[in-house]
Every structure is written in C-alpha cells, then in structure tokens.
Amino acid sequence: MSCLIRFERTGGPEVLQWVEADVPLPAAGEVRIRHAAVGLNFIDTYHRSGLYPVPLPSGLGQEAAGVIEALGEGVTAFAVGDRVAYVGGPLGAYSEVRNLAADLLVGLPDDLSFEQGAAMMMQGLTAQYLLRRTYRVQPGDTVLIHAAAGGVGLIACQWAKALGATVIGTVSSDAKAELARRHGCDHTIIYTRESVSARVREITDGEGVPVVYDSIGKDTFMDSLACLRPLGMMVTFGNASGPVPAFEPALLSRMGSLFLTRPTLFHYTARRRDLLEMAGELFAVVASGQVRLSINQRYPLKDAAIAHRELEARRTTGSSVLIP
Incomplete structure (x- = not known):
C-alpha cells in the first residue's frame, strides 16, 4: 500500500487528491522504489492544468530519489538497497512507493543526498543539455x-x-x-x-x-x-x-x-547511454562544488497543492522538494 497524489480532472491545485493505492510486485524489467524525496517542477503544473494533456485519472510527477525495495525479473544492473534517482517515465513520482522501469534509473552517488538527487535530475539535466548540447557554451x-x-x-x-x-x-x-x-x-x-x-x-x-x-x-x-x-x-x-x-x-x-x-529533456535522454553520460557530468559538477543546489522549499508530499500554488505564484526560488 502506498499513499500518492492523483487527479481525476484538470484544473487548479485543488484537483490534487491524497489517496491510497496498492503497489503490485514489480514486473519484468522493473524495480520497486521507496521514495525519500520527490522533485517539484513547473511541468507538473502543465500536466495538472491540462496544458500538456494526459489520460485521466492520473498520477503526477516525473522526478524522485529513493531506495530500491524489490527487483522484477531480469533486472541485473541494480540490487535491493541501491540508492537511485530518476526523471521521466509514466507520471507517478508524487508517491511514497512505486514501480518503474530499471532503464530509467541512475545510481545516486553516496556523496549526494536524496534531496539533491530529487532536486537535480529534471532541472540539472535540463541545464546540462542546454549548456552542453543544444548550444555548447564556450x-x-x-x-x-x-x-x-x-x-x-x-x-x-x-x-x-x-x-x-x-x-x-x-x-x-x-x-x-x-x-x-x-x-x-x-x-x-x-x-x-x-x-x-x-x-x-x-x-x-x-x-x-x-x-x-x-x-x-x-x-x-x-x-x-x-x-x-x-x-x-x-x-x-x-x-x-x-x-x-x-x-x-x-x-x-x-x-x-x-x-x-x-527542445525537451526526454529527447536528449532517450538513449540510456546519453542519460548515463549526462547524469555523470551533472553529478560530477555538483560534487566538485562548481554547482551548488539551492533547495529552498520543502513540503510534505500530501501538501502538493500548496507547493503548486506557491510555484505558480512565483513565490519560490531555486529548487523545491516534496517529502513523502
């Protein structure tokens, strides 16, 4: 059983619901992740409002970090207990526990926190492709x-x-x-x-x-x-x-x-080789101290509606995370 955010109709933050749902055993190629921190991004408001339409009812969120609890058949790149982070896949990161394809995950280095992992994948990889691939800054x-x-x-x-x-x-x-x-x-x-x-x-x-x-x-x-x-x-x-x-x-x-x-991030990370290279460069520049993550807002996951209101009102700075 997991608690998660779901919405059944598009609209303002008030459409977000805090509900319970069963989490099945991970399917072949999947892992079960217990989230320690979830990223909050402006694209989440586009999905919620209907600007970017999604089938309803739907979960929300594309970015999180946590620990692997179970492996589906055929998963060999990860083990139970591994620290991981991800961005992408089906909406549903606004949850305590979820199953996700192992190919979407990257290992989170021990010198980076779960909050850093959740805050940097969408925004940090976006900065990476903007500066290093779309227009390569010199x-x-x-x-x-x-x-x-x-x-x-x-x-x-x-x-x-x-x-x-x-x-x-x-x-x-x-x-x-x-x-x-x-x-x-x-x-x-x-x-x-x-x-x-x-x-x-x-x-x-x-x-x-x-x-x-x-x-x-x-x-x-x-x-x-x-x-x-x-x-x-x-x-x-x-x-x-x-x-x-x-x-x-x-x-x-x-x-x-x-x-x-x-551009959009997910075209740049569509190949796993590119995802791993981009994440490796991002993790290295953060670990070196050249880029410091500013996690300036933290909200309980169940209060996602409050987080959305503050984000859309531009009352936030830096990165925000939701804590399950």
Missing part, C-alpha cells in the same frame, strides 16, 4: 538566462560561469537579483522595470548575445529574439507565461538569420 561567450533565480536558472548560471561565460540573468525582484548574483550571474535585469533587450544591448556594447535560454514563453519570446546577435540561437524550453503564439518564420531572417529550437 569560454568568452555572453549568455542570457531567463528566470535566473529559478531551479534551472540557478544551476545554469553557476554552470555557465564555470564554463567561462559571462552570464546575464533576468529576475522579477531585487531579492531574486541578489540570489542570482550569488550563483554566478554577472549582470541581472529586473524585467518588471527594465527593458531586457535594451539592457542586453547595453551590456554587450550593442552586439547582442549568441544564445538566449528562455523558459518563460509567450511574454518574453519577442524580446528574447531582440537580444540575439546575427546567427544567434533562441532556445525556448518552457511556457511559464503560456505557449509562444504562431509567427511567420521569415521574422527569424529579418532579425539576423536566427536559429530557433524548442
């Missing part, structure tokens, strides 16, 4: 990172700085600007009272930046394009303000033959 680059005080933002700012980049970050308040600066952001732009593109042009002596990492979506898309230098890359990887409206592709030509991509 020493001397100047990069723009929206939502610099958020979970992905704080990781990406530190990592980009460690790679030798100059980091410009957008935030909503002076307090968040200070937080971003403590995590590697060289220049902060408070978008509630400054023009982002004007400040970027000022900082770069009119040149613009080679890449913009934008998780906000609709509200920032056009201004982000205006921040790019010719042949720059626009990476739109989230919809915090809503999806980007349709536009004429010739706009990219007029603004400097810009590149545009809309």
